[in-house]
Amino acid sequence: MQGYRGRALELLKSISAEVGDRIKMEKAERIYEGLLMPRTELGDPEHIVVKLDSGYNLGVKVDKNTKISKIGKGKRPKMGMPPTEFKPDPEKPDITIVGTGGTIASRIDYRTGAVHPAFSTQEIYNAVPELADIANIKTVVASNVLSENMTPELWTKIAETVAEELNQGADGVVVAHGTDTMGYTGAALSFMLKNLTKPVVLVGSQRSSDRPSSDASLNLIGAVTVARSDLAGVYVVMHGSTEDEFCLIHRGTKVRKCHTSRRDAFQTVNEIPIGEVREGEISLFQEVERRSEGKVKVDSKFEEKVALVKTYPNIQSDIIEDLLDQDYKGIVLEGTGLGHTPEFLYSGIEKAIERGVPVVMTSQCLWGRVNMRVYSTGRDLLQLGVIPGEDMLPEAAYVKLMWVLSHAKDLEEVRELMLENIAGEITSRSRPDIFLKPILPEG
Amino acid sequence: MQGYRGRALELLKSISAEVGDRIKMEKAERIYEGLLMPRTELGDPEHIVVKLDSGYNLGVKVDKNTKISKIGKGKRPKMGMPPTEFKPDPEKPDITIVGTGGTIASRIDYRTGAVHPAFSTQEIYNAVPELADIANIKTVVASNVLSENMTPELWTKIAETVAEELNQGADGVVVAHGTDTMGYTGAALSFMLKNLTKPVVLVGSQRSSDRPSSDASLNLIGAVTVARSDLAGVYVVMHGSTEDEFCLIHRGTKVRKCHTSRRDAFQTVNEIPIGEVREGEISLFQEVERRSEGKVKVDSKFEEKVALVKTYPNIQSDIIEDLLDQDYKGIVLEGTGLGHTPEFLYSGIEKAIERGVPVVMTSQCLWGRVNMRVYSTGRDLLQLGVIPGEDMLPEAAYVKLMWVLSHAKDLEEVRELMLENIAGEITSRSRPDIFLKPILPEG
Numbered sequence: 093m094q095g096y097r098g099r100a101l102e103l104l105k106s107i108s109a110e111v112g113d114r115i116k117m118e119k120a121e122r123i124y125e126g127l128l129m130p131r132t133e134l135g136d137p138e139h140i141v142v143k144l145d146s147g148y149n150l151g152v153k154v155d156k157n158t159k160i161s162k163i164g165k166g167k168r169p170k171m172g173m174p175p176t177e178f179k180p181d182p183e184k185p186d187i188t189i190v191g192t193g194g195t196i197a198s199r200i201d202y203r204t205g206a207v208h209p210a211f212s213t214q215e216i217y218n219a220v221p222e223l224a225d226i227a228n229i230k231t232v233v234a235s236n237v238l239s240e241n242m243t244p245e246l247w248t249k250i251a252e253t254v255a256e257e258l259n260q261g262a263d264g265v266v267v268a269h270g271t272d273t274m275g276y277t278g279a280a281l282s283f284m285l286k287n288l289t290k291p292v293v294l295v296g297s298q299r300s301s302d303r304p305s306s307d308a309s310l311n312l313i314g315a316v317t318v319a320r321s322d323l324a325g326v327y328v329v330m331h332g333s334t335e336d337e338f339c340l341i342h343r344g345t346k347v348r349k350c351h352t353s354r355r356d357a358f359q360t361v362n363e364i365p366i367g368e369v370r371e372g373e374i375s376l377f378q379e380v381e382r383r384s385e386g387k388v389k390v391d392s393k394f395e396e397k398v399a400l401v402k403t404y405p406n407i408q409s410d411i412i413e414d415l416l417d418q419d420y421k422g423i424v425l426e427g428t429g430l431g432h433t434p435e436f437l438y439s440g441i442e443k444a445i446e447r448g449v450p451v452v453m454t455s456q457c458l459w460g461r462v463n464m465r466v467y468s469t470g471r472d473l474l475q476l477g478v479i480p481g482e483d484m485l486p487e488a489a490y491v492k493l494m495w496v497l498s499h500a501k502d503l504e505e506v507r508e509l510m511l512e513n514i515a516g517e518i519t520s521r522s523r524p525d526i527f528l529k530p531i532l533p534e535g
Numbered sequence: 536m537q538g539y540r541g542r543a544l545e546l547l548k549s550i551s552a553e554v555g556d557r558i559k560m561e562k563a564e565r566i567y568e569g570l571l572m573p574r575t576e577l578g579d580p581e582h583i584v585v586k587l588d589s590g591y592n593l594g595v596k597v598d599k600n601t602k603i604s605k606i607g608k609g610k611r612p613k614m615g616m617p618p619t620e621f622k623p624d625p626e627k628p629d630i631t632i633v634g635t636g637g638t639i640a641s642r643i644d645y646r647t648g649a650v651h652p653a654f655s656t657q658e659i660y661n662a663v664p665e666l667a668d669i670a671n672i673k674t675v676v677a678s679n680v681l682s683e684n685m686t687p688e689l690w691t692k693i694a695e696t697v698a699e700e701l702n703q704g705a706d707g708v709v710v711a712h713g714t715d716t717m718g719y720t721g722a723a724l725s726f727m728l729k730n731l732t733k734p735v736v737l738v739g740s741q742r743s744s745d746r747p748s749s750d751a752s753l754n755l756i757g758a759v760t761v762a763r764s765d766l767a768g769v770y771v772v773m774h775g776s777t778e779d780e781f782c783l784i785h786r787g788t789k790v791r792k793c794h795t796s797r798r799d800a801f802q803t804v805n806e807i808p809i810g811e812v813r814e815g816e817i818s819l820f821q822e823v824e825r826r827s828e829g830k831v832k833v834d835s836k837f838e839e840k841v842a843l844v845k846t847y848p849n850i851q852s853d854i855i856e857d858l859l860d861q862d863y864k865g866i867v868l869e870g871t872g873l874g875h876t877p878e879f880l881y882s883g884i885e886k887a888i889e890r891g892v893p894v895v896m897t898s899q900c901l902w903g904r905v906n907m908r909v910y911s912t913g914r915d916l917l918q919l920g921v922i923p924g925e926d927m928l929p930e931a932a933y934v935k936l937m938w939v940l941s942h943a944k945d946l947e948e949v950r951e952l953m954l955e956n957i958a959g960e961i962t963s964r965s966r967p968d969i970f971l972k973p974i975l976p977e978g
Contacts, residue, residue, distance in 0.1 A: 241878050244848075332973070350970075352903025357902075360973065365975070368975075399854070404719065405687075426845065428682075429792065429795055430795045430796065432715055435683075455795050457792050459800075468681070469681055531969055
């Protein structure tokens, strides 16, 4: 009973069905009949996949009212049976899923973006059969690394692949990416993709080996739903709760992974999420760019010698000075509170700025906005020439500084660009209600 | 009408009262009569302070039912009038407030821990008159720096001051500290104070100059309430919401400042808060150590050459190698996801461990637990000898490694101690519900 589990497996066991058998399912007055197909390890526990007589694979969602019966004993299909030819439906939008790599040998692993060499349209449909109802899926591979090993070079490769697909007619693109650095890649694509008239949606899975159920299906369906919508821009679509209820849509420059393992690890910081996808429907929480016409361009010049430095009590200037010795061209500090560092760091910061190396301040609080005019420490740092990072995430500021450094002619222009909202990374005014709620015993 | 504002100021204006006038207030069938006293800039908008005929200063909370009248015209007291001699009430617990420093010239600024040279008991009572009802307050000054400039040396000084006060009879100690690095100091005191049989409570204020109202009063009252309670251990007490409703009690090793400016910036991470203080009453959400007998000891050996390094895509080994060249003795990584770093960092990590420099992994997700056995990257890092930091906050792991390095004889003992829960910094098992809730439009 390859790949089946949960309710689907119980139903199949109840009729002693095996892969290849001809089965019939009755549900809400509709009848589905076909050959029982195997599922990949990604299979959710509620779908049974049958090959219809048309040759088309269909995933039928089973619930407690589903009646199932075995019509005939079939031949077990050969392992690795040749995929059915997929016929695109001209009524449906064309979505390209871009794989970004990985080494795990399973078909597709959305945590790592890992892609099996045979990463094919049919395999995607087998894993998440619901996708066939909403889009014609095409799959391409852009890179082949674990997400922690992403580099600006690979960001460029992904951006170029995305642009090529969109410019060749895809209605939207989904980027399957490991979750570890998805926020960084989201920011990178946001700065690289110019005149982005269609949706680009990063998606991943928090599935880990100790969990029987995967969040990949709901996330992928949510991502494709957003990719075929009338939005434009770079978004991250991931679970909005720990249940398989809905996905949240996050802006690519305002999202970070805030939990090591929960399905709803991805959180929008310093604004409300863009919206949600629930049962196939998108609800927007804020107004964003809409789909339009025009070719997407890739502006991928990135200065790689940028460092992100979290400060802490007793951090010393040697940390900064070593970066200067190594010829780093820009430094993003993750300071404390409203944007402060120990005074021990001043001499290093001063040296950096004297050498034309910009120093940008963000806050390790993550929520809130840098405001360096309130206390003497902040004013001292402004005096030294530190650029206040507004309400940018440290991760977004890091990626942005890489992009800005290769586009500005001098330190003054670096400052101007860092203070300008280029890709939604800075909100003009903080909403005071945007924060996290603590979990207390009363709920 | 020095220091008055809000409802209190309105009431006083309605009777044209001036400081020094004899006034009478009637509230809930009780009558308070005395000389109207000035308030410091910390005064909340709802208390009027009168000097009773007993010489005792009393803060009367006024509400819409409070009747006020002027009994007689008084002499305006001289500015900087000599503080009334404070008579300790033997019925009340003795609490010491330890100032930790700062340069701002106001009486006391709880954000920075800034302490006016005249930081006196009477000034504390003037600022927060409610304190007189719950404790005999004594004030001492331990250090005089902005919290961003805290060092292990100053942590030691604070720990020694705290221990001295407790061992000389104080029932509890409140440490007034700047908020920027309060989490780090909370962790430091947690590791330094041994046989801690009484409560030690860090408190601060998120007040910033653009806000008319201060959170200092509620926080200080909450902190003193916890300091006089039957708890033992190091806690942080700060606002639990943006209103002046209640304070949360956080464990010193599990709390971080998560917002640059909100009153409820301090959040417990990876466990539920210890409890709350609401209207003078403590409710505990989890069982903790209780007050007992015995002298507190200070174990303040700290290895200062420890670095905290946040990783990011494209971080290179030169960052680690520079630390080794600078003779750093320990490194805490803030990796991605379950505890990963780019493979570009492996050679640096390997060199560090070969030289006997421990490398501890934490996660920049902040919430959740490091688990390096799930993916190949994690297993590679374990193979190199990286110590998995469980669910420790990076900040707490940084402070802990400083402490552990000066107590362990070799790398193996460093590993054992880092994996052992010494001061509540590691929970044995993650509660899956401990996370933040996103703020969505529907609330």
